[in-house]
Amino acid sequence: MTALPLTTDPDERILKTLRTRQQGHVLTVELHAPEQGNTVTEAMLDDLLAVLNHQDPAVKVVVLTGAGDDFCLGGDRAEFAQHLAHDPTAAGVRVSAAKARRVCDALTAHPAVTIARVHGRAIGAGLALALACDLRVGAQDATFRLPELALGLPTAWGGLLPRLISEAGAARVRELILTGRVFTAEEAKALSVLQRTVPADELDAAVTAWARPVLRRPAAALRVTKTLLNSLSAATRLADASLLDAELLAAVVAEAHAARGAD
Template sequence: MTALPLETLPAGAVRRTLRTHREGPVLTVELNTPDQGNTVTDALLDDLLAVLQDQDPAVRVLVLTGSGDDFCLGGDRGEFARHLAHDPTGGGIRVSGTKARRVCEALTGNPAVTIARVHGKAVGAGVALALACDLRVGSEDATFRLPELALGLPTAWGGLLPRLISEVGAARVREIVLTGRIVTAAEAQSLSLLQKVVPAHELDAAVAEWARPVVRRPPAALRVTKALLNSLSAASRLADVSVLDPELMAAVVSEAHHDRGAT
């Protein structure tokens, strides 16, 4: 699979924050707000849901990537503030959190094999989007960080924490979440946050190397195998409370907002 120009969507198209490109059975979805570091907004979540819900059944591989210097710099804090200004009880944050969970579930449960193509920084919600994919390849300069605690937020977005513990292990996750430190690409591979690390100019070739055999697999067998892998992975998580993520985030943020207003 060679890197081709992504299609330009017509003015007024629903997918305002994304660019997509279809090459046979391979669909590339690119987060496309590079001036904002591809931060996750409600508009981006809406666009991702639209793409994933309208996905052609003939798509066998879905590649998630980001434009510009970074994969995704996490949630849009300005939008959080606007939600709180509109509804101090956190109603808007609950709605946004529910969208986030639906997007991550749509990636994980996608009938196609999903591949995260990570370069530059993946922060917070960006880590969750990458982790929701089946396969993850990163450039040597890729880094991961979960700074939520330093921002006064719980690590409760899109079911990130249970997936992270399942993939990486509780002890390592505890240290990464509590310190909020940067994880390099090499360490991310050792922790299974990434399954492969390559020089930046080899990212497309690495994606193609995974996609090539997948598109040749019988579709029914592929779908069933993915469903089995997801079911067994979910079964290994004794309690997945990610359905509570929107409530937890809203409760913490609205309480902090109230406390600041009371002082």
Template sequence: MTALPLRSLPSGSVRQTLRTRREGPVLTVELNTPEQGNTVTDALLDDLLAVLHDQDPAVRVLVLTGSGDDFCLGGDRGEFTRHLAHDPTGGGIRLSGTKARLVCDALTSNPAVTIARVHGKAIGAGLALALACDLRVGSEDATFRLPELALGLPTAWGGLLPRLINEVGAARVRELVLTGRAFTAAEAQSLSVLQRVVPAHELDAAVADWARPVVRRPQAALRVTKTLLNSLSAASRLADVSALDAELMAAVLAESRHAHGAG
């Protein structure tokens, strides 16, 4: 496919946290802070929102991946601490949580088919970003974990919990959340967290195998089918309180800071 230039993006620091590549109807978005394990910061969320907001309608497939050794090591706890130091009531945490939900919703409702290309570790918020995508392929050495409870946090980021329960099932999710144990790519596939597992050197080929037929589908039919799939998936949830994620995260962190003193 012939490489095409990206459309101009809203002002921001996209080149600092993301690397983007456009090949015909396929747009690859790479989390690009490998020295920090591609942790999720406000800057990264802003940049993702900018790319998704300005996405060319001609894009049929969007691939989300990470640079370096890991897909994403989760949220930046240092940034949480700084938010609380600036506003002990949790205002900064609420704003960050709202951005997280908007990013994940934008991936799920994206008119293009979204593919998560996962390698290394996908932890917490990193797992949430992958789970927001339509299709998810992981390398054989990929691992996953939900450590929030051990860190004194609720599992409330980007609508992760309702998506996970919908894909995996409540009983299995309960065990993963309460124990916080790591699980392998093979188990992730058995849980439907991943739909495919391949050797690391075959990740790009697996993505291409999915992208190739998708880009040939009639655009209107593809868009409507995605809308139907998302609507039916949402309808199968007994309750989706993900709109409260930001409030829950802020409340728990603010209470924890108060209990332990401002320090």
């Protein structure tokens, strides 16, 4: 798929892993590490926080997409290994995971409507980023996977699990996590992971079709409605154990690292 043409912004010089483009009231944020499949590094989390926390009141729609062949291939395991080499207690993993939670919360709570434009593969953390958006459209040949268990990790990144259970249902999520199998865009739509699927060359048109009516809505009404939707959605989760994501991930990683050292 051809990457979106992104213009150069003066602020882009400080971004190491993203490209941004603002056209009118629409801000496009592109994960831009195509050689690595847009894997989520700590630098990318920092860049995302910088962009999402800079909330221009003129922006009514934020589109999240990825450069190259894939939306996002998940977290950077090499960076996890570096954290462990520096500190076997996985303190660095804990800090990074807490940052991931802030990024996903920022996507969900952003006053603009956030749209995930998904193509290629969306794996692990990539799925979490997409799921944190209000609206999610995927190419018909896009695929999804939750491989954490096979990698010896808990599904504890960015508040993914409660969001996924809320959208798709506990029984179906249990099967996806325990098997770690690949699932298609059509299945993702059936699970409400996506709200729409289109041919890959129609992704931009689908995003525009969603953005057009949103741009006509009064900013205050849009902002309050998003807050209401987020509040009611969170209330249905009763207890949000994902607040423990960073601690759970760090504990499992540290234990696995210690076990390997003892062998």
